[in-house]
Amino acid sequence: xxxxxxxxxxxxxxxxxxxxxxxxxxxxxxxxxxxxxxxxxxxxxxxxxxxxxxxxxxxxxxxxxxxxxxxxxxxxxxxxxxxxxxxxxxxxxxxxxxxxxxxxxxxxxxxxxxxxxxxxxxxxxxxxxxxxxxxxxxxxxxxxxxxxxxxxxxxxxxxxxxxxxxxxxxxxxxxxxxxxxxxxxxxxxxxxxxxxxxxxxxxxxxxxxx
Numbered sequence: 444x445x446x447x448x449x450x451x452x453x454x455x456x457x458x459x460x461x462x463x464x465x466x467x468x469x470x471x472x473x474x475x476x477x478x479x480x481x482x483x484x485x486x487x488x489x490x491x492x493x494x495x496x497x498x499x500x501x502x503x504x505x506x507x508x509x510x511x512x513x514x515x516x517x518x519x520x521x522x523x524x525x526x527x528x529x530x531x532x533x534x535x536x537x538x539x540x541x542x543x544x545x546x547x548x549x550x551x552x553x554x555x556x557x558x559x560x561x562x563x564x565x566x567x568x569x570x571x572x573x574x575x576x577x578x579x580x581x582x583x584x585x586x587x588x589x590x591x592x593x594x595x596x597x598x599x600x601x602x603x604x605x606x607x608x609x610x611x612x613x614x615x616x617x618x619x620x621x622x623x624x625x626x627x628x629x630x631x632x633x634x635x636x637x638x639x640x641x642x643x644x645x646x647x648x649x650x651x652x653x
Contacts, residue, residue: 510629513575514642517627520574521617521644528582529648531568532589532613535561536650545608545652554607558589565615574619574642581624586616594649601647612649618642 535541535557543549544557562584569582592612593599601614619627619642626639 510631513627513629514640517575517619517642518644520572521580521619521642522646524569524572524574524580524582525615525617525644525646526648527572528565528569528580528587528617529613529615529646532561532565532587532615533648533650534564535613536611541610547608554610561589561613562587565613569615569617574617574624575627577619577624580617582615582617583623586618586623588614590614592647592649594651611651612647614645614647616643616645618644 538557538560540549540553540560541557544553565587566582570579573579588601588603589610590601590603590612591605591609592601594611601612617624619625621639621641627642628639629637632638632640
């Protein structure tokens with residue numbers, strides 16, 4: 444039916460355009476592609492006002508795929524930032540201070556210094572990895588968690604309620620929200636009353652001693 448065809452057309456457009464747009468983005472840069480996307484969206488919204496036909500409505504509706512593509516790209520960028528930041532933070536586990544903690548010879552509070560060092564490294568790497576239409580990815584302290592995971596289980600949650608000598612993992616959450624890095628602004632959805640959305644990603648990196 445017609446009601447089913449319109450949303451199906453949007454998904455079809457996304458299927459056909461996602462890969463070519465990704466290739467163009469790699470060549471032209473995200474900022475230029477963002478400007479092009481905004482221009483195409485504006486054109487798609489204006490066309491039905493002047494040419495109100497079924498075909499023109501489909502073209503206007505297809506601009507929804509730009510919002511979906513923007514969210515997909517942002518999620519991928521945030522995942523890259525989370526992966527890199529988690530690995531940077533886990534580097535704190537190979538420090539001499541962490542070795543002393545495992546041997547039981549470290550002074551009181553040494554684990555706090557190790558975690559502070561790991562957070563600093565994670566934040567620096569996050570800042571160097573920007574997401575769609577943003578400058579850098581800021582990571583607040585609350586989104587960097589140190590603890591222990593079962594490295595033999597791919598679904599093991601990070602546990603902070605263990606002896607610090609057992610700590611072997613860092614979890615990093617990256618986000619685009621009104622409070623952190625700014626929510627992702629949408630192109631077409633404002634017509635429906637939604638001008639932005641929150642996008643998040645997370646990663647865990649672990650240290651496995653020899």
